[in-house]
Amino acid sequence: MNKLLIVDDSSTMRKIIMRVLRQAEISVDNILEAGNGVEGMQQLLSNPDIALVLSDVNMPEMNGLDFVKEIRKSHTKEKLPVIMVTTESGQGLLANALEEGANGYVCKPFTPETIRSALEPYCG
Amino acid sequence: MSTLSNNPDAVPEQALPEPLLGQLRDSVQQVLSTMVDARCDGCEGAHGEQLRIQAMVDFQGAHAGTLSLACDDDGAASLARGLLMLAPEDPLGPEEIEDALKECANMVAGVLKTRAFGADGDARLSVPRLVVAPLASNDGLWWRVQAGALVVGLRRAS
Numbered sequence: 001m002n003k004l005l006i007v008d009d010s011s012t013m014r015k016i017i018m019r020v021l022r023q024a025e026i027s028v029d030n031i032l033e034a035g036n037g038v039e040g041m042q043q044l045l046s047n048p049d050i051a052l053v054l055s056d057v058n059m060p061e062m063n064g065l066d067f068v069k070e071i072r073k074s075h076t077k078e079k080l081p082v083i084m085v086t087t088e089s090g091q092g093l094l095a096n097a098l099e100e101g102a103n104g105y106v107c108k109p110f111t112p113e114t115i116r117s118a119l120e121p122y123c124g
Numbered sequence: 125m126s127t128l129s130n131n132p133d134a135v136p137e138q139a140l141p142e143p144l145l146g147q148l149r150d151s152v153q154q155v156l157s158t159m160v161d162a163r164c165d166g167c168e169g170a171h172g173e174q175l176r177i178q179a180m181v182d183f184q185g186a187h188a189g190t191l192s193l194a195c196d197d198d199g200a201a202s203l204a205r206g207l208l209m210l211a212p213e214d215p216l217g218p219e220e221i222e223d224a225l226k227e228c229a230n231m232v233a234g235v236l237k238t239r240a241f242g243a244d245g246d247a248r249l250s251v252p253r254l255v256v257a258p259l260a261s262n263d264g265l266w267w268r269v270q271a272g273a274l275v276v277g278l279r280r281a282s
Contacts, residue, residue: 009251010227012220015208016159058230060251087234088249108231109158 002049003030007040007067008056008085013108017054017085017115024116026123037062041070044077052122054106057086057097065100072101081122085110144240144278148191149265151235152276155228156267162206165268175199175275177222178255179229183237186246188281191236193229194264199272200225206269226252232276 004021006014014033021028032047034040036059044050053071057064064084071077084097084105094105106118156164175194183189195203204216204224230252241247264277 010223010230012204012207012224012227016227019209058249058251087231087237089234089238090245108234109155111158 002028002051003032003047004028005032005034005040005043005047005050005053006055007034007037007043007053007059007064009035009059010056011035013056013085020110020112020115021119024112024119026116026119036060037064037067037070040067044071044074044080048076050080052119053080053082054085055082055102057084057088057093065097068097068100068102083118083122145265147239148232148236148276148278151232151239152265152267154235155231156269159231160203160206160228160269161209162202162270164206164274166266174258175273176256176258177225178257179222179225179252180255181229181233181252182250183233183247184250185248187237187241188247190279190281191229191233192264192277192279193225193232194275194277195225195269196273199269199274202270202272203228203274222254226254236278 006017008014008017018031021031032043032050034043038061040053040055055064055067062070064086068082071080071082081103082101084094084102085108086105087108089107097105104118106114174196176196177200178192178194180190180192183191200221201216204221205212205214207224207228208220210216230249233249237245237247237249264275267274
């Protein structure tokens, strides 16, 4: 995979995800970071070759659900895979995320195996 | 546990029913065992005044309240190093420690929400915040993280 974008307001969680990606032996050439949905959109505009997005839900400025909505509005990003990584495991919220266009979700806390399973379909 | 909730009507956690305390204990244990690469054991409370770094997450909705996670300096650093899988010699700044505490509180609150109120319970989580002030009470569930201490408490709004 060329580029992966991690969107989370916690720098700790971004580092944990990067570490878990390495542990799960998921090969990524370049990992980009953003602290909320607004910064995430900026990264997507600047880096049109981003191949996969991992996004938190509960973030300031633009939350994960609105971020997915914005992505799906874009003609060039309508098929970009987006996986939500969230502490919120309510079925209603997760169903909402999928309705808005997310491709899947991972609930925190997670193991490397959980991340690997969620990302495997997009790491061909 | 913290008594610094913004809600003046908050109920001390001694009033929490045992099932909720058990769910809180299990939630902390789940987060620590899954995400923290460090030795974490339950222990009895002591020296609450040394626990001066507190991360808080508010529950809003039908199940309103505040979850707090407080650490002494050693506990906070051990927790951050454990989460980030850093070696003792790796540099670790105060901002990294504070962010790690907030994220840990966030995860515990998320797990507790599901365990205690169901997957679709009416409880929304706030963005975690940090308070630097001595812990005003020794109440709460205590863990030892490496050489430091970690206390997790819960106050319900009445």
